Amino acid sequence: MTAAGQTRQTFLKRVIGQDGKTYPPRRMSKLDREFLRGRVHCLSHDENLSVRQVVARLADDHGVQRSVGWVFDVLRNYRCTACVQVVPSAAPEHLSEVDQ
Numbered sequence: 089m090t091a092a093g094q095t096r097q098t099f100l101k102r103v104i105g106q107d108g109k110t111y112p113p114r115r116m117s118k119l120d121r122e123f124l125r126g127r128v129h130c131l132s133h134d135e136n137l138s139v140r141q142v143v144a145r146l147a148d149d150h151g152v153q154r155s156v157g158w159v160f161d162v163l164r165n166y167r168c169t170a171c172v173q174v175v176p177s178a179a180p181e182h183l184s185e186v187d188q
Contacts, residue, residue, distance in 0.1 A: 124152060128162045133170040139163070 116124075124146065131142045139159050146152045146159075163171075 124150075124154070125162050125166050126168070128159055129166075129168040129170065132163055133168070 127146065127150070128142055131137045131145055132139075137145060139156050142159050143154055143156055146154055
């Protein structure tokens with residue numbers, strides 16, 4: 089859902105490359121990429137979907153095909169508030185102190 093309460097749908101036609109794989113006909117805008125990153129985190133954290141399920145859901149809901157590697161990269165490199173809360177900010181006490 090967008091801020092205005094409208095459902096956002098992205099329908100991209102696919103272009104077949106010389107290697108036989110399908111690609112988007114144009115580069116996605118920065119706004120579209122940010123939307124997809126947020127959607128990946130939402131599907132992963134809020135709905136507890138696996139990476140492969142996220143890929144399938146993006147294709148079904150938004151008509152966007154992304155690889156498993158792309159989704160994994162988004163989850164690893166682009167942190168959301170749920171990711172930051174899971175990752176500890178410092179080493180645990182029993183590992184930071186050295187027994188002398």
